[in-house]
Amino acid sequence: MSAAEADVAVVGAGIVGIMTALALQDEGRSVVLIDRGGVAEGASFGNAGAFAFSDVLPLASPGIMRRAPRWLLDPLGPLTVRPAYAHRIAPWLFGFWRASGRAAFERSLKAQAAMMRLARAEMEKRIAAAGLGSMIRSDGCLEVYESERELEFSKANWERRAAEGIGFRHVDRGEIDALQPGLDLRFVRGTFVPEWQTVSDPHRFAVALAETVFARGGRLVKAEVRRIEAVNGGGARIVLADGSAIAARQAVLAAGAWSKALATGLGDRVPLDTERGYNTTLPPGSFDLRRQLVFGGHGFVVTPLETGLRVGGAVEFGGLELAPNFRRSEAMLAKAKRFMPALRTEGGRQWMGFRPSMPDSLPVIGRSHAGATIVYAFGHGHLGLTQSAATGRLVADLLAGRAPAIDARPFDPRRFREGN
Known part of the structure; x- marks a missing residue:
């Protein structure tokens, strides 16, 4: 040796x-x-x-453990556990519950x-x-909501960020259109983080x-x-x-x-343990994206890159060995098309990566x-x-x-x- x-x-x-x-x-x-x-x-x-x-x-x-079961019911939603991995993730979930x-x-x-x-x-x-x-792009980030109630639910967390010196402003539909034209009309309010x-x-x-x-x-x-x-x-x-x-x-x-x-x-x-994240990177010009968009209620983001436009996020617990389930990428891309009607979804490259999470x-x-x-x-x-x-x-x-x-x-x- x-x-x-x-x-x-x-x-x-x-x-x-x-x-x-x-x-x-x-x-x-x-x-x-x-x-x-x-x-x-x-x-x-x-x-x-x-x-x-x-x-x-x-x-x-x-309160997150009260919401998790609803997410888990959707196998292609923001949070899921692969059935073959459920027994292995149980100790991690117990620790997550304690930490909440x-x-x-x-x-x-x-x-x-x-x-x-x-x-x-x-x-x-x-x-x-x-x-x-x-x-480095310094365009800010826009998180969008489908109702006034969704924005109100988020405000306590934004106030916590404000206490840490983080700047933001809540915006109405008119400013959403100015910050990012072309979003579906379902998004009535938003929060913009300029830095x-x-x-x-x-x-x-x-x-x-x-x-x-x-x-x-x-x-x-x-x-x-x-x-x-x-x-x-x-x-x-x-x-x-x-x-x-x-x-x-x-x-x-x-x-x-x-x-x-x-x-x-x-x-x-x-x-x-491992949060498996999925995305699809679309070719440049697939949409006129001005800055990163966060669809928090659906667990994914859309990011402008020099190599294209990346649609990805969500959480899947499945460890390091199970094969990827790219239906998750497809589900996010389909939602992105509904939320951004002019989005061209052809020619994308799918990817899955392992996030090391505590x-x-x-x-x-x-x-x-x-x-x-x-x-x-x-x-x-x-x-x-x-x-x-x-x-x-x-x-x-x-x-x-x-x-x-x-x-x-x-x-x-x-x-x-x-x-x-």
Whole structure:
């Protein structure tokens, strides 16, 4: 068995791993990225492309369990569990129920808001340093409602966002038409978030950042990681599927939805599961889309990209092994056609990706039970792109042994073992 050497080994070359590598390089560390698929080939490839800094509200929230059964009755709706996976998702759903209690929700909201403030600041710095400002759209985001009642139901959550300094305004049909012409008349009210941003294409954005990593001396190893081992006296050993190994002074586990088994091997049983997200990317010119649209009542968004128009979202629990059910993509596309009558739906490319999600809606960022030289950075759910730069900053702080930029205790993997 051969062994190569590295300063810091980052397992996972998605957007979180890339941002972590950049943060470590800022401090003079040398980094090797390890990924079985290459750069940004997982959830970073086909996500909705939003910097969702205003999404401070945890998905696990008071009252959500009363609404979930209605969603689950529709196998193609915003939330579904594949029957073959129902028994495996039960523990995660129990944790989600616990996290939706009022006190737990308030703790998660406070942590998420702090994380988003750091995320915005760190992302702005990273974009400027990499010279990627031309890839950022600052058109805002429009969420639309089919009734006054739907808007009223949402207002409590918007007030919570306002308390965290997030700007928005509720709009009537006339302003909806000004912000986005061509929507079906069923949408009578909306909420506009003017500071919302999107990237021109999330995969190209991640690849551009990875090129910066490589230009600064980082390297990529395309290989499947079989396990991570803590080394007595410090350091880590990354064992690959071909039997070879990489010895590193420190290691970061940022393998997204594939992180659970590797963390379990290190003695940390984190309740990570996978939300399978679906989308269809239509060719450029399919609709005159001015900004990202959110159809919250139906669980999907429509995003303008330089590569086309992306219709996607929703949540399906089905793990990593079941075949995709692209009828979900087709259902969202059919709805989008009803909501945007001039939309041309021909020539689309379907995609399914795995969102690594925790029951309390917070990522796992902290040291492994196996040793301080191994740090976790996974479980961001829908917010991997948004929180990637902040995660890189926190990981760099932890590996340097200094106080993190924000209170990192809410993200510690031990929060589950301690029953918090």
